[in-house]
Amino acid sequence: MNGNLTFIGGGNIAQAIIGGLLETGFSPDRMTVADPSPEQGATIERLGVAWDTDNLKAVDSADLVFLCVKPGLAQTVCEALAGSLDQKCLISVAAGITTTQLKQWSHSGLVVRCMPNTPALVRSGMLGLYADPSVAAPIRDEVVACLSSVGITEWFTREADLDAVTAISGSGPAYFFYLMETMVKAAEKMGISKATATTLVTQTALGAAKMAHQNPQSPEILRQQVTSPGGTTQAACETLSQGGFDALVIEACEAAKVRSETLSSS
Numbered sequence: 477m478n479g480n481l482t483f484i485g486g487g488n489i490a491q492a493i494i495g496g497l498l499e500t501g502f503s504p505d506r507m508t509v510a511d512p513s514p515e516q517g518a519t520i521e522r523l524g525v526a527w528d529t530d531n532l533k534a535v536d537s538a539d540l541v542f543l544c545v546k547p548g549l550a551q552t553v554c555e556a557l558a559g560s561l562d563q564k565c566l567i568s569v570a571a572g573i574t575t576t577q578l579k580q581w582s583h584s585g586l587v588v589r590c591m592p593n594t595p596a597l598v599r600s601g602m603l604g605l606y607a608d609p610s611v612a613a614p615i616r617d618e619v620v621a622c623l624s625s626v627g628i629t630e631w632f633t634r635e636a637d638l639d640a641v642t643a644i645s646g647s648g649p650a651y652f653f654y655l656m657e658t659m660v661k662a663a664e665k666m667g668i669s670k671a672t673a674t675t676l677v678t679q680t681a682l683g684a685a686k687m688a689h690q691n692p693q694s695p696e697i698l699r700q701q702v703t704s705p706g707g708t709t710q711a712a713c714e715t716l717s718q719g720g721f722d723a724l725v726i727e728a729c730e731a732a733k734v735r736s737e738t739l740s741s742s
């Protein structure tokens with residue numbers, strides 16, 4: 477990674493990326509954050525990174541500009557930057573904002589969209605990426621080098637696939653939290669205290685995710701391996717299946733995708 481980075485918006489996602497970069501040894505001197513909030517500014521400065529309230533000044537020395545504001549602010553912020561981005565690549569994490577909109581508002585041809593998820597805050601994110609065809613391979617490599625500090629990156633060749641990414645990995649952490657929340661309720665119903673139930677469920681989720689992550693076999697095979705015929709796991713999985721678990725999860729993911737498509741087109 478050779479260039480200088482500027483973050484427009486210094487909130488959760490910007491701080492996650494900056495934290496990841498600092499951990500990998502990226503120099504704080506090569507980063508600038510523009511954010512109107514003095515509270516965010518103080519947090520950024522504690523990390524040793526320069527803070528400014530002037531977006532235009534902040535992008536001046538940048539090679540890569542990360543747009544990390546809420547989607548509703550993206551148009552105003554990009555329009556104010558129009559003409560100042562020149563050959564700088566604009567990487568937007570704003571959900572639902574398309575590359576066509578980013579190019580039109582910022583007058584920059586070099587735009588990349590990124591759909592991260594909240595585990596990026598603990599360096600275990602999944603980040604779906606789409607680049608405008610004008611973004612050359614060396615710039616894409618720089619983008620990946622930055623974002624790999626907070627998780628795994630995956631390029632998509634069709635922008636529309638980012639709606640599926642939103643539905644699966646973007647919103648996905650909440651589906652797992654929902655399942656965990658329900659399992660805690662089940663344990664409490666069986667007489668286990670909430671604190672102990674939460675430990676049982678959280679550690680089980682962590683262990684299952686680690687096994688799935690480290691194992692080349694599919695989650696389906698891993699499930700079959702722990703499901704003895706006539707045993708406890710089979711009793712639970714059959715109940716889920718007979719209750720329409722598969723169809724419901726697929727329907728839920730599709731609902732999230734449709735919502736993402738609607739947000740992108742509005």
Ligand SMILES: NC(=O)c1ccc[n+]([C@@H]2O[C@H](COP(=O)([O-])OP(=O)(O)OC[C@H]3O[C@@H](n4cnc5c(N)ncnc54)[C@H](OP(=O)(O)O)[C@@H]3O)[C@@H](O)[C@H]2O)c1
Pocket residue numbers: 484485486487488489490510511512513516531544545546547549553569570571591592593594595596646
């Ligand atoms: N958090 C996630 O895991 C996640 C996942 C997927 C996508 N995203 C996307 O990431 C983006 C940022 O999310 P976030 O959670 O990091 O939001 P956030 O914590 O609210 O951070 C946004 C920051 O931008 C600042 N800001 C407001 N107006 C600005 C302006 N004109 N110029 C520069 N900065 C300005 C805000 O300051 P004030 O607080 O003073 O307004 C705030 O500090 C969103 O578009 C969201 O869709 C986030």
